[in-house]
Amino acid sequence: MARVLGIDLGTTNSCVAVVDSDTPLVDPVDNGRYTLPSVVAVAEDGRHLIGRLAKRQAVINAENTVFAAKRLIGRAFDDPQTQAALRTLPYRCEAGENGAVRIVIRDRRYAVQESMALLLRELKDAAGSYFNEEISKAVVTVPAYFNDKQRQAVKDAARIAGLDLLRIINEPTAAALAYGVLQAGDERRVAVFDLGGGTFDISVLQIFDGTVEVIATAGDAFLGGRDFDDRILESLISRLEREHGISLQSDRNAIQRLREASESTKIELSDRNTVEVALPFLSARRDGTPIHLQTTLKRDSYESMVADLIERTMQMFSETIEGAKLTFAEIDEAILVGGMTRTPRVHQQVAQMWGRPPSSGVHPDLVVAVGAAIQGSMLMGDTANYVLLDVTPHNLGIMTLGGMAETVIPKDTTIPTELRKTFTTVRDNQEQVKIVVFQGDSRRIAGNELLGEFVLSDLRPAPRGTVRIEVSFAISADGLVTVAARDVETGREQTIQVTGSHSLEEDEIRRMIAEHQEDLVATIDDAIDSVISA
Ligand code: ADP
Ligand code: MG
Numbered sequence: 001m002a003r004v005l006g007i008d009l010g011t012t013n014s015c016v017a018v019v020d021s022d023t024p025l026v027d028p029v030d031n032g033r034y035t036l037p038s039v040v041a042v043a044e045d046g047r048h049l050i051g052r053l054a055k056r057q058a059v060i061n062a063e064n065t066v067f068a069a070k071r072l073i074g075r076a077f078d079d080p081q082t083q084a085a086l087r088t089l090p091y092r093c094e095a096g097e098n099g100a101v102r103i104v105i106r107d108r109r110y111a112v113q114e115s116m117a118l119l120l121r122e123l124k125d126a127a128g129s130y131f132n133e134e135i136s137k138a139v140v141t142v143p144a145y146f147n148d149k150q151r152q153a154v155k156d157a158a159r160i161a162g163l164d165l166l167r168i169i170n171e172p173t174a175a176a177l178a179y180g181v182l183q184a185g186d187e188r189r190v191a192v193f194d195l196g197g198g199t200f201d202i203s204v205l206q207i208f209d210g211t212v213e214v215i216a217t218a219g220d221a222f223l224g225g226r227d228f229d230d231r232i233l234e235s236l237i238s239r240l241e242r243e244h245g246i247s248l249q250s251d252r253n254a255i256q257r258l259r260e261a262s263e264s265t266k267i268e269l270s271d272r273n274t275v276e277v278a279l280p281f282l283s284a285r286r287d288g289t290p291i292h293l294q295t296t297l298k299r300d301s302y303e304s305m306v307a308d309l310i311e312r313t314m315q316m317f318s319e320t321i322e323g324a325k326l327t328f329a330e331i332d333e334a335i336l337v338g339g340m341t342r343t344p345r346v347h348q349q350v351a352q353m354w355g356r357p358p359s360s361g362v363h364p365d366l367v368v369a370v371g372a373a374i375q376g377s378m379l380m381g382d383t384a385n386y387v388l389l390d391v392t393p394h395n396l397g398i399m400t401l402g403g404m405a406e407t408v409i410p411k412d413t414t415i416p417t418e419l420r421k422t423f424t425t426v427r428d429n430q431e432q433v434k435i436v437v438f439q440g441d442s443r444r445i446a447g448n449e450l451l452g453e454f455v456l457s458d459l460r461p462a463p464r465g466t467v468r469i470e471v472s473f474a475i476s477a478d479g480l481v482t483v484a485a486r487d488v489e490t491g492r493e494q495t496i497q498v499t500g501s502h503s504l505e506e507d508e509i510r511r512m513i514a515e516h517q518e519d520l521v522a523t524i525d526d527a528i529d530s531v532i533s534a
Helices: 050-056 080-086 112-131 148-160 171-182 225-244 252-268 299-305 309-324 344-354 365-381 508-516 524-533
Strands: 005-008 013-020 023-026 039-042 048-050 063-069 094-096 103-106 106-110 137-142 165-171 188-195 200-208 213-219 274-283 290-298 331-339 387-391 396-400 403-411 417-424 433-439 449-456 469-475 483-489 493-497
Touching: 005 112, 005 365, 013 112, 013 290, 013 365, 023 148, 023 200, 023 365, 039 112, 048 050, 048 112, 050 063, 050 387, 094 433, 103 112, 106 112, 112 137, 112 148, 112 508, 137 148, 137 171, 137 213, 137 331, 137 365, 148 165, 148 449, 148 508, 165 171, 165 365, 171 188, 171 200, 171 365, 188 309, 188 344, 200 309, 213 309, 225 252, 225 274, 225 290, 225 299, 225 309, 252 290, 290 299, 309 344, 331 344, 396 417, 396 469, 403 417, 403 469, 433 483, 449 483, 449 493
Parallel strands: 005 137, 137 165, 188 331, 213 387
Antiparallel strands: 005 013, 013 023, 039 048, 039 063, 094 103, 103 106, 188 200, 200 213, 274 290, 396 403, 396 433, 417 469, 433 449, 469 483, 483 493
C-alpha cells in the first residue's frame, strides 16, 4: 500500500499526517513535536534553519528569518495585501520578475514558493525517517479562500520540494473529513470554525451518504492569532514608551522579544487568569541605563483588548450561516480548528452563538493534516471512499464592455466543473477580442484579482453583435482554472491554463529543485552552535 503524506501547510505552523493501517497518524517533526513552526532562516554561513530552530533564533537574526510567508504566496509585490503584510514582517522583500514577491536574505533572492518548499521538504523528510521509507506522494491543504494564483504557487512549492502532489484541498474540508470518517452515518451539517495564526475560515459543510460537500465558505485571510498578539504587543510598547519616554520602533530586537512574549502570554492566558510578563534588559535609554519590562496581564483585560477581533469572527460566522439560508439550530456540529480556538473566550462565544458546546475531539492543531492524510488514502483507493465535493470560493469570469466583470462560474459552484457563456463583438468588423480573466466578487473588473489574459484573433468581418464567441471555464478538483474562447462559427479556439503572472517559469523551478537537492539543512547540533555564535 503506497503511503501518502497529508500536509497542513499553515501560516504559523505546519503538520504532516499519514494513514497507516487504516489509522491516521500524525508524524512527529521537529524534535518529537507534532507541529513545525512555518519558519525558515538563513544562518551566517548560508545554511537553512527550519522550524523551531529558526523560530528560536529569530530574535537575534530577525531580518534573515522568514515567517508567515504564506501571507505572500501567489501575490504580486504591489498588491495592497502584500504591502500590508510586509509592514508587519521584519525581513526584506522586493519585486522580482513579473512583479512577484522576492524575499531577500543575505543577498540571495528567494521566491516565496522556495521558502514554502523548504518547509514541505522538512515535513517530507520527517515522515520519511519516521516510516523509514521515502514518501513523496502528498495531499496539501490551503485556506478555502485561496485563489488560482495562490494554489498554483503551492503547486510550484510542492514540486521544488520533490513532492508528487496528488491533490490540493481546502483546510476546512480536510478538517470535516477527519470528523466525517470518524462519524460516518446520517446526514449532517457541519460548521468548521478555523482561527489559526494568520487566517480565519468559516465553512458550512454537508455530509451525506459518503459525500462531503462544502455548501458555503467565507473568511478573512488577514485575521488570525498574530492580530491578537499585536494587541498585546501594542499595549506593552506604549506602556514602555510612556514610562521611559523613549521610542522603541527602531529597536528590532526589542520588538521581536516583545512579540514573542506577547504570543506566549496570550497562550498562557488560555489556561490562567493572570500572567506575568518579564523581559530583563529589553532595551536601553539614551544614557545607557537598561530598560526592563516587568508587568502582569489579566485575562479580562486581554479579552477586552481583542473583543472586536473575536466579534469579527462571530459576525462572519452568523453571516455565513444566514448566507447558506440556514439557522444555527440546523447545524448538527460545529468543529473548532486552529490553535486560537483554544482561547476560552472564542470557545464560549462559538458555544453561545451555536447554542451548544462545539466539538474539538480531534486536536485542533492536527485535524487538518489528519483530514489531508485521509483524503490521500482515499485517492489511493485504500480507505472507504468519500466523494469529496468542494465549491469555488469566488466568482470567475471575464471583462466585458466598460470594465464590467461578467461572471461565468459563480462562487459556491461545486467543483470540478465546466461552464460556458456566449459573448459577442462590440464594434463593427472587430478582428479580435481580448479575454481578460478575473477571480473575485466585485462587479467592476478593477475590484477583482486578474488571473491572465489572451487574445482570440482573425474574427470574421461582421457587424457588431453578430460574431459569437463561446467562453468556457473549467475548474479542476484542485481549484485550478483553464479558460478557452472559441469562435462558434469557425471553431477557432484559444486556451490558457491560468497560471498567473507571477508563478515560476519551468526553468526556474528546475534550478530550484537542483539547488535545494544539494542544500545543506543544518543538523540540530550545528544549529545550536550557530545560535550561540551569532
Ligand atoms: P496556522 O493555521 O495559521 O498555521 P495554527 O492553527 O497552528 O495556525 O494556530 C496558530 C495560532 O494559535 C498562533 O497564533 C498561536 O499563538 C495560537 N495558539 C496556539 N496555542 C494556543 C492556545 N493554547 N491558546 C491560544 N492561542 C493559541
Ligand atoms: Mg491552519
